[in-house]
Amino acid sequence: MLNKVLILDDSEPLHQIYKVTLNRYKCEIIAALKREDGLKKLEEHAGVDLILVDMNMSLSRMSGLEFIKAVKARQDCGDVLIVLVATRGREDDAKExxxxxxxxxxKPFTSNEVHRLIEKLFPQAVSA
Incomplete structure (x- = not known):
């Protein structure tokens, strides 16, 4: 079941687009503008099911790979799924x-692309 989604992106307008797009799944949306803040949000909000992490965040000192490794090292995040969000033309930033x-x-992606990905990762969310 898709209950909580953590969005890490340095674009507040994109946070709103994610919220509208994910609204159909009736999940809690948690958002942060920096990866460092994303780690704090994980501590504050147990049970995150999915993290959408922008790999090209200019506001963060922590790299996307460092963030993902920190998440994977946490015992309470063993089942969390991670989706990399890369900017077209900068996909190499996500390779590692x-x-x-x-x-x-x-990016840029459509809401249909987000829905297809959610439905692939959380097929039970479609029938809910």
Whole structure:
């Protein structure tokens, strides 16, 4: 079941687009503008099922790969799925993290692409 989604992106308008797109799944949306804040949000919100992490965040000191490794090292995040969000033309930024990821979105993407990915990762969310 898809209950909680953590969105890490340095674009607040994109947070709103994610929220509208994910609204159909009736899941809790948690958002952060920096990866460092994303780690804090994981501590504050137990049971995150999915993390959408922008690999090209200019506001973060922590790299996308460092963030993902920190998440994977946490015992309470063993089942969390991670989707890399890369910018078209900068997909190389995500290459190192691909072995740790469950999916990839390339910006600009459509809401249909997000829905297809969610339905692939959480097939039970479609029937809910």
């Amino acid at each position: 993290a691909l072995p740790f990821a469950n999916g990839v979105l390339v």
